Amino acid sequence: MTESSVHPALWPAPHASGAVDATVTVPGSKSVTNRALVLAALAAEPGWLRRPLRSRDTLLMAEALRAMGVGIEETVSSSSSVAGGPDASGEAWRVIPAGLHGPTTIDVGNAGTVMRFLPPVAALADGPIRFDGDPRSYERPLNGVIDALRVLGARIDDDGRGSLPLTVHGGGALDGGPVAIDASSSSQFVSALLLSGPRFNQGVEVRHTGDKLPSMPHIRMTVDMLRAVGAQVDEPETGGEPNVWRVSPSALLGRDLTVEPDLSNAQPFLAAALVTGGRVTIPDWPERTTQPGDALREIFTAMGGSCELTERGLTFTGSGRIHGIDVDLGEVGELTPGIAAVAALADGPSTLSGVAHLRLHETDRLAALTKEINELGGDVTETADGLRIRPRPLHGGTFHTYDDHRMATAGSIIGLAVPGVEIENVATTAKTLPDFPQMWTGMLGA
Incomplete structure (x- = not known):
């Protein structure tokens, strides 16, 4: 049908x-589910996501990570459904990190979290990773992530568009370090760099240089979730420099997370x-x-x-x-x-x-x-x-x-x-x- x-x-x-x-x-939070998938894929050990959201955006994220070599096993228990909505109470995804690799093509659909969070992950892979998506995805800005990754040592082909489609030529690692971006069009530019930052050789220091940042709760969510898997994050709200976030290089822990x-x-x-x-x-x-x-x-x-x-x-x-x-x-x-x-x-x-x-x-x-x-x-x-x-x-x-x-x-x-x-x-x-x-x-x- x-x-x-x-x-x-x-x-x-x-x-x-x-x-x-x-x-x-x-059902579960899309924002939490997709952040958790990225962090689990970059961890040093397997982890679990319980009650994840199953929707187009989250399934696109899971399929993209699988295409780069990450294992994601889905299990569903026989628990009874809850009146009023779909039964997610018994569902869990086991995420098994692996060596990230290309070549592959990733369909981002029109998911901002997929098109912005995964190019930094792809920079850590061995081989080329091409990103494509729905027609509307071509109109959504990615320049904050593309330009930042280039400063941090990545090679990206986007024909100067600052948007999709694009190819990230992963070298297996990324230097990282300080970078300045204007994230006033999307807080996801900041979150994208922070999520992969622990895996960069020098970590990452993200400095926002534009007008007021929108959607600050989403950046707070990113920081809280990073800390929950063992990352060290310095941020403005805990006494750090205004509009500057620093993530130290470190291994990330696998964890057992129940999605809100x-x-x-x-x-x-x-x-x-x-x-x-x-x-x-x-x-x-x-x-x-x-x-x-x-x-x-x-x-x-x-x-x-x-x-x-x-x-x-x-x-x-x-x-x-x-x-x-x-x-x-x-x-x-x-x-x-x-x-x-x-x-x-x-x-x-x-x-x-x-x-x-x-x-x-x-x-x-x-x-x-x-x-x-x-x-x-x-x-x-x-x-x-x-x-x-x-x-x-x-x-x-x-x-x-x-x-x-x-x-x-x-x-x-x-x-x-x-x-x-x-x-x-x-x-x-x-x-x-x-x-x-x-x-x-x-x-x-x-």
Whole structure:
């Protein structure tokens, strides 16, 4: 059965007939899974990932590492599934490091973590590693990683584009050392160099020279995960020099890691509670985390809900009213589409700022949100670094996704309150949230 036959080109977004009351089990974090795969592949001993996310982006990462010689064995126990989502509780991947080698070609799809985290890994391989991907991947910037690797001693052919397709000619090792980059278009440039840094002969010192760094929680996640496998990292937040990260050369430990639920992927379900005045519980919400999605507790509370974090998880309850918000989303930009969808249904205007870098994501998210919400009757205006949203009565219509998973979930949020919304290519949610349509209808009791 093909993907298009499972999810037709236009998917009627379910309309909520009343307040939602559901428990939704969200699969593992993509950001954690893909970082953990890279660190495990570079370790000196085998390791385990438990409850990893199985999605297009993570499977692309796993296949890419396998193509370079890493062993990744998948096992699934017979544990029972948890109501509300796919059963990931019994799944584990055993990662067996090996000598990295080419020649091979890696398909990055449109996954920022794959296209940015793996060229430094490829520089440590023996032989040429070619990177290619979806048409949109050619438009996403890679110059921060390419230029930095050249300074650190790598040989890369990209015909001067600063983007895909490209070939890394691995020499089996990399000198490393200090490098200055402008990572203002993507924090992944910094994370990419830090993740492989322990394996460079001199380690790495990454100095950010541009404007304010976006998505700082993702860099904190990288640093925490490096330290958990034995790396020594000096960073600004622990007394280091501002905008400078240093990773010392060292062997990395294999470890047994259980992946947290993906809190950003919990966003549409929490939004459903807010939009319908209902209640949604997300099991296993961590008490402490570096995931950007944890900011939803504060943001959605400010927009009219309330939340309680217990041993069971996070329960979010809507009040029946949605308030506009003025918020800087620079550190949590990936949450912007869902917040914009909720803001379009609010009782007052909203201003979302600090997210100019979203123009370089899976699609130009600011332009896409403006166009799609306005075509449903909304009043959204782009600003230099975000969106201004003035609520207006919305009507049904087609909500285009531009092959962007977060556009698909944003349209689904609007569809809860607006009859007749149809999502074009809802199957794009498989990038990070497999089975989203089934989870969404299940939440509504369908």
